[in-house]
Amino acid sequence: MTNPESKPVLTTRQGHPVHNNAQQRTVGTRGPATLENYQFLEKIAHFDRERVPERVVHARGFVAHGEFEAYGTIGEEPAAVYTRAKLFQIKGERTPVSVRFSTVIGGRDSSEAARDPRGFAVKFRTADGNWDLVGNNLPVFFIRDAIKFPDVIHSLKPDPITFKQEPNRIFDFMAGTPESMHMLTWLFSPRGIPANYRTQDGFGVNTYRMVNAAGEAVLVKYHWKSQQGIESMTEEQAAVVQGQGLGHATQDAYDAIERGDFPKWELHVQIMSDDEHPELDFDPLDDTKTWPEDVFPLRAVGMMTLNQNVSSFFNENEQLAFGTGVLVDGLDFSDDKMLIGRTFSYSDTQRYRIGPNYLQLPVNAPRPGVKVATNQEGGPMSFAVDNRGASPHINFEPSSVAGLATADDSYQEYRPFVSGQIVKAPIARQNNYAQAGERFRTMPQWERDDLVANMINLLGQCDKHIQEKMIWHFTQCDEAYGKRVADGLGLTV
Structure with a gap:
C-alpha cells in the first residue's frame, strides 16, 4: 500500500496502516486519553524497551564486517600440520567476519580516548559454523584466575557510592595482586590509549589449542598485527581529543571504511608443545605472561580486511554477541583458568542481555548454507524452529522414529591426560615481576x-x-x- 506521494505507508508491527501518528485517541480535544489507544501503547511500550541492558564491560564499541583470507599455511608449513580447522586449509579461502572494537570499563556513551584496554573480538562465519576469537589490544591481563574477574572490574569501575573512578580503589586492588604489574606497565604506557581502532594490534590473550586430523594438539596464542602500524596517545594528547568529542575512534574507523581505505590485520600464531614446559620461568597458561617470540616465533596464518560498515547500530552492534566457547572443529580449549571462566561468563551474559534465543538473530547466526539442527525449544523471543529432520514432532535424541543423529565420531579426538588433587591453589610458577x-x-x-x-x-x-x-x-x-x-x-x- 502506498499513499498519493508514492511513499510506503506507515504501519504497526501487525501490518495495520497508521492513519494518524500525531495524536492519541482522547475524549474531546483536551482528553483524557482512552486506554484502547493500541497504536500508541504498542509504540510507547516498544520505545520503553528499545535498549537492551548495557554490557557490564565493553559497553561502547564499533562494529564492522569484512573477510579473512587464509594463506593455507601456518608460517612455512601447511596449516594441516597443526589444525584440521577448515578455514585455514586452502590458500585464498575467504571467511566472512564481523569485528567489534570496544573500550572496557566506560559506559556506552563514555570517551574512546580514555586510558583503558580495548576489546578486539572477531566472529568468523566458517563453513563449520561460527568461531569467536575474543581478546584485547594488549597481550596480557590483570589476573590469571577468573574467580577474580568481578573484583578487578569492580576496582576499575566507579565507586559504588560517589560514582567516581578512584585511583585509590584501583591501586588498592592492584597492590594486593602482584601478577597485575605486567598489565599495568602496558596499560599506563602510551599503549593504554590507542590513537584509534585501526592503529592497534589485537591479541587472543588466552591460550588455546589447535588439533590436527590425527588428534595431535599444540598450545597456541593468537596475534593480530595492524597493517596500518601502531599509534598511541599520551595523556595530554588524549585530553585534547576527548575535548573535541567522545567518539573519535568510531568516527575514524567508519570514515576510513566509507572512503575505501579498508583496514587490515594479519593473523599470526605462536605455537608450543602441549606440556608444562618446566624449562620456562612461567606457566604458559598464565594470562599475565607473554611467550618470548625468539623462542616461539610468530607464524602468519592469514589476512583480515574490514570493508563494510553496519546498516543498523542496534542490530549489528548492541545485539552482536561473542563467546570464548564458540570454537570450530580443529580448535580447542586449553586448561587456562581465565579461558574456562570466560567461556561460561560470556555466553551467560548474552543470555541475560539479549535473551536465550540470541543465537537466532541474523548477526549471530552462522553464514547461509550452515544448517542449524537442535532440539532446543521455546524461550522469550523465539522466532524460528531449528531443523529437526524428517519429523517436527521429535524434539529429543535418541529416537527410533525420526529426529536428529549425532555426528560421525570417526575423527580423532584429542584426549590429554591430567591427574592431580582437586585443590584451590595458585599455579606454581608465578614470576610476577x-x-x-x-x-x-x-x-x-x-x-x-x-x-x-x-x-x-x-x-x-x-x-x-x-x-x-x-x-x-x-x-x-x-x-x-x-x-x-x-x-x-x-x-x-
Missing part, C-alpha cells in the same frame, strides 16, 4: 617517561600505604622503575 621489568626496559625512552608520569599522577591521589606497596612492586620489576616513581612521590624506595 620479570616480564613487567623486561617490558619497562625495552620501551622507548619517551614511553617510559610517560608511564612513570602517569603512575606518579595517579598514585599521588592514593593513600600513602598504597603508594608504598606499589613502589615496592615496581622495584621488584625494575629498580629504576620503582625509584623514578618513588622520587616523583617524594618517597624513598
